[in-house]
Amino acid sequence: MNKLELAKMANEVRKGIVTAVHSAKAGHPGGSLSAADIFTYLYFEEMNIDPKNPKNPDRDRFVLSKGHTAPGLYSALAHRGYFPVEDLKTLRKLGSHLQGHPCMQHLPGIDMSSGSLGQGLSAAVGMALSAKLDGKDYRVYSLCGDGEIQEGQIWEAAMFAGHRKLDNLVVIVDNNGLQIDGKIDDVCSPYPIDKKFEAFNFHVINTDAHDFDALEKAFQEARETKGMPTAIIAHSVKGKGVSFMESQASWHGTAPNDEQYAVAMADLEKIGESLGGAN
Amino acid sequence: MADTSGIKKIATRESYGNALAQYGAEYPNLVVLDADLAAATKTGIFKKAFPDRHIDCGIAECNMVGIAAGLATTGKIPFVSSFAMFAAGRAFEQVRNSVGYPHLNVKIGATHAGITVGEDGASHQCNEDLALMRTIPGMVVMNPADDIEAKAAVKAALDYDGPVYIRFGRAAVPVINDNADYKFEMGKGVLLREGTDVTIVATGICVSASLEAAEMLEADGISAEVINIHTIKPLDEDLIVASAKKTGKVVTAEEHSVIGGLGSAVCDALCAKAPTPVCKIGMYDVFGESGPATALVEKYGLDAKGIYEKTKAFVK
Numbered sequence: 001m002n003k004l005e006l007a008k009m010a011n012e013v014r015k016g017i018v019t020a021v022h023s024a025k026a027g028h029p030g031g032s033l034s035a036a037d038i039f040t041y042l043y044f045e046e047m048n049i050d051p052k053n054p055k056n057p058d059r060d061r062f063v064l065s066k067g068h069t070a071p072g073l074y075s076a077l078a079h080r081g082y083f084p085v086e087d088l089k090t091l092r093k094l095g096s097h098l099q100g101h102p103c104m105q106h107l108p109g110i111d112m113s114s115g116s117l118g119q120g121l122s123a124a125v126g127m128a129l130s131a132k133l134d135g136k137d138y139r140v141y142s143l144c145g146d147g148e149i150q151e152g153q154i155w156e157a158a159m160f161a162g163h164r165k166l167d168n169l170v171v172i173v174d175n176n177g178l179q180i181d182g183k184i185d186d187v188c189s190p191y192p193i194d195k196k197f198e199a200f201n202f203h204v205i206n207t208d209a210h211d212f213d214a215l216e217k218a219f220q221e222a223r224e225t226k227g228m229p230t231a232i233i234a235h236s237v238k239g240k241g242v243s244f245m246e247s248q249a250s251w252h253g254t255a256p257n258d259e260q261y262a263v264a265m266a267d268l269e270k271i272g273e274s275l276g277g278a279n
Numbered sequence: 280m281a282d283t284s285g286i287k288k289i290a291t292r293e294s295y296g297n298a299l300a301q302y303g304a305e306y307p308n309l310v311v312l313d314a315d316l317a318a319a320t321k322t323g324i325f326k327k328a329f330p331d332r333h334i335d336c337g338i339a340e341c342n343m344v345g346i347a348a349g350l351a352t353t354g355k356i357p358f359v360s361s362f363a364m365f366a367a368g369r370a371f372e373q374v375r376n377s378v379g380y381p382h383l384n385v386k387i388g389a390t391h392a393g394i395t396v397g398e399d400g401a402s403h404q405c406n407e408d409l410a411l412m413r414t415i416p417g418m419v420v421m422n423p424a425d426d427i428e429a430k431a432a433v434k435a436a437l438d439y440d441g442p443v444y445i446r447f448g449r450a451a452v453p454v455i456n457d458n459a460d461y462k463f464e465m466g467k468g469v470l471l472r473e474g475t476d477v478t479i480v481a482t483g484i485c486v487s488a489s490l491e492a493a494e495m496l497e498a499d500g501i502s503a504e505v506i507n508i509h510t511i512k513p514l515d516e517d518l519i520v521a522s523a524k525k526t527g528k529v530v531t532a533e534e535h536s537v538i539g540g541l542g543s544a545v546c547d548a549l550c551a552k553a554p555t556p557v558c559k560i561g562m563y564d565v566f567g568e569s570g571p572a573t574a575l576v577e578k579y580g581l582d583a584k585g586i587y588e589k590t591k592a593f594v595k
Binding site: 057061063103104105112113115116118119120121122123124125126127128129130131133134152153156157159160163 | 334339341342348349350352357373376377380382
């Protein structure tokens with residue numbers, strides 16, 4: 001996909017997020033929207049995956065360590081063809097394969113169940129280690145929240161990945177600066193995030209999470225990095241794309257009501273028009 | 280007391296390490312993870328034979344469990360090894376959410392369980408692991424009684440697709456299953472001795488002690504049936520219920536808290552299918568302490584004498 005197509009797709013992914021969370025009357029729009037461009041880039045450009053063969057042993061893997069932003073992942077998967085986009089409206093409903101947090105047994109395309117913060121990255125490290133043990137060349141990507149990295153297990157996993165020189169592993173930190181209780185640097189600052197990963201023997205790249213040129217450059221650099229894992233610190237805006245959600249911690253885990261949903265969709269329609277209409 | 284001085288004794292952690300090394304060639308997907316305790320958990324034996332498939336994760340048990348989960352998604356059969364306190368205790372939520380919930384093919388080999396850890400004291404004597412692991416949906420929980428059974432449990436875990444917790448001990452225990460027709464079946468209890476007055480359901484180190492206790496009871500005219508439960512979950516309810524109906528009295532014996540372990544599992548089964556008076560022998564809601572393993576099992580009544588005395592008082 002070219003950059004314009006990616007931008008249009010990311011806007012569709014955002015509509016899916018807002019629609020899913022509105023339909024569920026619950027869920028986490030803020031961090032899903034901040035990561036929408038990352039999900040889009042991974043599933044439409046970066047990763048070697050095939051929705052028709054989701055269990056291919058040689059596929060690239062993705063672990064959503066910040067599992068509460070499942071609406072973002074689900075929307076990307078649906079738009080990529082893993083399941084009908086219409087299913088997004090079943091999010092969190094009884095009997096749905098779209099559980100509140102990702103469940104690998106319920107949904108093809110989910111490489112690891114996650115949601116309890118801090119745990120996903122360890123599983124991603126295990127997958128990357130397995131590739132090394134077997135001499136396979138698949139790559140493993142894991143998305144963490146900037147609040148999530150307050151969990152100690154993240155740094156246990158980072159220490160191991162750095163020690164084992166897992167250069168097939170890319171950790172992306174969605175650095176939107178906000179967590180449930182407020183600004184991450186007010187609650188319990190994880191900064192400097194880049195220097196921490198550097199100290200754990202990662203190659204570190206700071207990038208703009210909403211610029212596909214920058215994302216392409218970052219993931220390319222990660223691919224070219226040998227002998228150490230890469231951490232991409234993706235500077236993002238929480239709630240990106242929906243005017244009243246942007247940079248508001250209160251939209252971390254709140255669903256829009258009908259009126260707010262209409263405004264949100266109008267915002268996204270406007271963005272779509274500015275990009276020249278839907279794909 | 281029965282004379283066991285001539286019986287060979289082996290710690291089941293030793294059996295664990297030996298079994299891993301023994302099956303390493305037959306199961307190329309078997310990988311072993313440890314958290315800086317390879318010498319104590321005996322996975323060092325596997326490491327010597329298969330150095331590339333032994334992964335030392337450092338002192339970070341939660342991450343180790345997560346790595347095992349990731350490895351399992353790619354088709355590996357990881358055995359995660361640490362002391363029971365850390366494997367089942369510290370990493371409980373990782374075992375629950377990263378292994379149990381996705382029902383991944385991860386095996387947890389937990390050594391140094393119970394008070395027979397000895398001198399290290401209560402901080403390292405895990406008497407809660409069976410209770411914790413039992414509560415996780417889909418988790419198989421095994422607690423082998425001796426060397427033969429421990430190796431058989433490892434093999435059974437290898438051949439089973441799903442999460443398994445196996446508990447091993449630090450102290451050497453008598454080898455009681457060294458006979459030609461010994462057969463191990465996951466989920467099946469073993470009737471070791473028939474009796475009519477009371478059923479002693481035992482697990483782990485309490486199995487050989489219960490056999491000794493049964494001999495002492497016999498001398499007092501009490502006929503005790505002894506059942507070895509190596510698989511606490513799924514529990515062989517049929518065997519226990521049938522025996523309880525026959526004897527009308529059940530004693531459970533375990534090196535574990537009386538809250539949530541074998542005793543609780545047996546009561547769960549009996550209260551539904553054959554309400555029977557039960558005397559639970561185990562750690563009575565207390566922490567252990569430092570001391571030699573033999574002195575501790577004696578003090579806390581988990582040896583043959585303790586099981587004999589409690590059973591006799593219960594039957595009378």
